[in-house]
Amino acid sequence: MRIGQGFDVHAFGDGDFVTLGGVRVPHGRGLLAHSDGDVVIHALCDAIFGALALGDIGQHFPPSDPRWRGADSRQFLRHAAALMAQQGYRLGNADVTVICEAPKVGPHAPTMRQNLAADLGCDLAQISIKATTTEKLGFTGRGEGIAAQACVLLERA
Ligand SMILES: Nc1ccn([C@@H]2O[C@H](COP(=O)(O)O)[C@@H](O)[C@H]2O)c(=O)n1
Numbered sequence: 001m002r003i004g005q006g007f008d009v010h011a012f013g014d015g016d017f018v019t020l021g022g023v024r025v026p027h028g029r030g031l032l033a034h035s036d037g038d039v040v041i042h043a044l045c046d047a048i049f050g051a052l053a054l055g056d057i058g059q060h061f062p063p064s065d066p067r068w069r070g071a072d073s074r075q076f077l078r079h080a081a082a083l084m085a086q087q088g089y090r091l092g093n094a095d096v097t098v099i100c101e102a103p104k105v106g107p108h109a110p111t112m113r114q115n116l117a118a119d120l121g122c123d124l125a126q127i128s129i130k131a132t133t134t135e136k137l138g139f140t141g142r143g144e145g146i147a148a149q150a151c152v153l154l155e156r157a
């Protein structure tokens, strides 16, 4: 078995939606990023890369590479899933926490779980999405951005 954890942050900028777990969530701000800024998927990818000791998302998808400008982060997750299988592992479970005052994540969590399970080729029950505010404390509390952290357990296939 292998364990991994990932963490990502993106700042709010102009826009009227954010992409979280592959879901377009309406919001008064967008997220500043080279790709679509999907913190949920970036944290999850880093947890998988970490579990495999295969570096981090920026090494697999450099922010200097124009191919990833505005990219749909779900392709990053599918790449992480392929590497996991290549290395002889399958997902045991993944647990993600989204940290922001807004938008509300709960109503979108079921669709996010479906997207992540589809990309990872696993059952819905293996994917957990949670959310919390930071009680108005810190950068997430001031509404400056969104953070996400993820943990994964990988099992030998
Ligand atoms: N962006 C968020 C933040 C929170 N939630 C849900 O609200 C619950 C209460 O949050 P607290 O930070 O006050 O503990 C939390 O457990 C989530 O269910 C959310 O959906 N989206």
Ligand SMILES: C[C@@]1(CO)OP(=O)(O)OP(=O)(O)OC[C@H]1O
Binding pocket: 008, 009, 032, 033, 034, 035, 036, 037, 038, 042, 057, 058, 059, 061, 062, 063, 064, 065, 068, 069
């Ligand atoms: C995803 C990549 C892709 O260019 O860029 P960003 O969208 O800025 O996201 P980040 O979480 O900073 O990870 C680095 C890059 O791999």
